[in-house]
Structures are given as structure tokens and as C-alpha cells.
Amino acid sequence: MFVPRIVPVKALVLRTSPWREKDRLLVLLTKERGKVSVLAQGSQVPQNRLAPATQIGVVAIFWLAKAREFDRVTDYRIERLPIRIRSDVLALTAFSIVAELLELAVPSEAPDEELFNEAIWFFEQLEKGLSPTKWLVAAQIRLLWRMGWMPHLLSCSSCGENIAGEQVAFAPSVGGAVCEKCQISKAPPDAQLYPNAVLQAIYALWQQPRMMETLHLRPMLWQQALNLLRAHWRYHLEVDSKAWRAWQQIASKPSFAKRF
Secondary structure, three states, X not given: OOOOOEEEEEEEEEEEEEEOOOEEEEEEEEOOOEEEEEEEXXXXXXOOOOHHHOOOOOEEEEEEEOOOXXXXXXXXXXXXXXXXXXXXXHHHHHHHHHHHHHHHHOOEOOOXXXXXXXXXXXXXXXXXXXXXXXXHHHHHHHHHHHOOOOOEOOEOOOOOXXXXXXXXXXXXXXXXXXXXXXHHHOXXXXXXXXXHHHHHHHHHHHHOHHHHHOOOOOHHHHHHHHHHHHHXXXXXXXXXXXXXXXXXXXXXXXXXXXXX
């Protein structure tokens, strides 16, 4: 069967990094092929015609040519340029965290059209001006679910009983929430207490991501939701997202609470 040498893919740019003297290596989440790494030759040169497409957050049609090490970008048609994440450091950091999680969790060359479509939808919502914190909570729990790592939030991960009480123990090593009875019999070493309202909010955003526009919690509770999700990701990936360091630096500033 004839296979064309140059094929188009619709893609979201997750990461871009220098490669040798003049090129850039792009990590793309594509509709047709899943996650791929491709080379944009000469794109470190500002006047290069490929340079505009080598920004994180760009959504474009890329024409890729087969090559030995990395497929090569021969042409592109931009469908959406990132605007907000180029001017809003908190939105950029939220984007970077989710993009890094996608890069780490999604297998290469494994097409998943539903995941791709949801990723595009989420990044469109961020560009519209949604709270980066709420967006980050919703995007992470949906991605955990799609990866098959959805935590138990409203029921005990050990015995299945519904969770009650204002404070809930959550342990990534056993799959999520742990009821009081199971804590007494065998408390997981990584268990941390979180307000029940935090787990309820995460569960609601998993069911209805659009609620990130209207769901309200105190800023401290949103931060705890992020801490819970970060711990769960770290357990499954066995590595922490590098972009979290930038988020922590921003979170320590007095103006951070105003961004919820």
C-alpha cells in the first residue's frame, strides 16, 4: 500500500526546545497520531518561515515529512495563536503544567481523538479568561480519568463506603480517599487530610468541567485541591512536574489570591 511521504496532522504544541544551532524540537499532541516529537529546521532564526508555529499553545495543521530520527515540519497552517498565555504568567504556568503532564503521561504514537478534542477545548477555555486555578484543577482531574488513574473522592478506596466527615484522608498509594475505619485498621503512610469540600469540588469538576466558570471555594481550598492532585500525579508518574516550581513561586506572592 502506498504511504505518502508528507502527511498533515492537526496538533497542539505542548513544548518547544532548541535543537542544535538553528533548529527546534517540538512535542505535539496530534489528532491523527497522538503524541509525537518533530523537528522544525531553522526555526530558531527569527526570520525563518517556521518560527511562528514553534510557540507553545499554537494549534495548527502541520505537514510532516518522514525522517530517520524525528519527522520534519515542511509547512503549517495556524488555526489558533495563543494570546492570553503570552501575556498572563499565571495562565502560562497553568498551561505548562498540563502540557507537561500530557507529555509525560500520554504514550507516543497512540492516537486518541477524544483526548485531543478535550485538550483543545480546555486550552480554548483558558484563552477565554477563566481562572487559571480552577482551570488547572478541572484539566488535571479530567486527564487523570482519561489515563485510568481517577482517584476515589467520595467513597473509600479500600472498602467502598461513602466518605463522611469534614476532614478526609487521601492517599495516592491506595487510590484516593480512605474512611475512618480503614485508617484505624491500616493507615497508608502517604495519607494527608483534606477538607471534604475540596474532594467534593474536584468530583464536581470531573463530572461537569464547565462548572469551573461558576464553582466557588475559598482560595485556600483551591490550593489544597491542587496539592491533592499534584500528589496523585506524582505517585503515578513517579516524578514531579517541573512547572509546579514556577506555580509555587507565583503562589507565594500576595497578589496570587486575587486571581482565583
